[in-house]
């Protein structure tokens with residue numbers, strides 16, 4: 259039986275993209291400032307800007323403390339006519355053995371508050387995490403207008 | 404290379420205005436400097452103006468909680484003033500409730516809180532109480 263397929267065309271346009279090395283503490287500050295600038299450029303509200311910057315600050319710091327440093331890729335995008343910022347944090351550190359546990363509020367293997375991963379997830383519209391012990395960690399977050 | 408956030412003394416109080424996007428070590432240095440200053444001066448109150456701070460993440464949040472707890476041990480009260488609404492909203496979603504941290508809308512109200520010891524006696528913030536941002540300012 260012939261079927262009328264409504265083809266969903268996923269059009270994602272990358273407006274611009276850049277990669278920032280995040281190796282030390284002062285790079286965490288740079289990452290925050292960069293996210294602030296890009297998020298305000300695409301017109302995110304002040305609250306949404308603050309959320310994505312805070313999430314970025316947590317993930318950038320995690321890379322410095324636990325991941326031995328890494329990179330933050332930042333993109334401004336347009337999808338279905340709405341704009342957003344997407345951030346990818348990638349390191350080649352020790353990775354996370356138990357992601358479910360790491361995402362739990364209060365869990366830390368360091369001296370933190372254990373709110374970074376769970377908080378970053380709550381503060382974003384999209385959150386994806388991949389981690390392989392011994393190979394590294396990759397976390398993507400996005401916030402849409 | 405290590406700069407520091409200035410601490411001003413005004414009578415019995417210490418005033419700090421955070422005007423930069425702090426890196427973590429700067430926040431830790433402030434925590435140390437304040438502890439030293441409180442015990443040196445015998446200050447009874449600490450007012451920290453964070454109205455220029457565009458974000459408070461879990462690290463800075465913990466510093467604020469530490470300063471507040473530490474000053475209590477040294478018999479001084481800490482009031483955080485001027486937290487931007489977007490920052491407060493974000494903090495709650497981040498999961499940071501800052502139990503025991505006193506907040507006020509602005510410097511004037513923060514000073515009033517510090518000057519009235521009876522108000523300071525009210526223990527309104529229990530651990531895990533997420534509403535301590537909302538009722539921080541209805542004391543006078």
Ligand SMILES: Nc1ncnc2c1ncn2[C@@H]1O[C@H](COP(=O)(O)OP(=O)(O)O)[C@@H](O)[C@H]1O
Pocket residue numbers: 316320321324325349351352353354360361365366367368369370371372373374375376395
């Ligand atoms: N990039 C990373 N590489 C390796 N481990 C990580 C990374 N990010 C987070 N983790 C692990 O997940 C735990 C929880 O992280 P988080 O929620 O940010 O809390 P905290 O930073 O306070 O420990 C960390 O203690 C650490 O064990």
Ligand SMILES: [Mg+2]
Pocket residue numbers: 316319320370372373374375
């Ligand atoms: Mg963390």
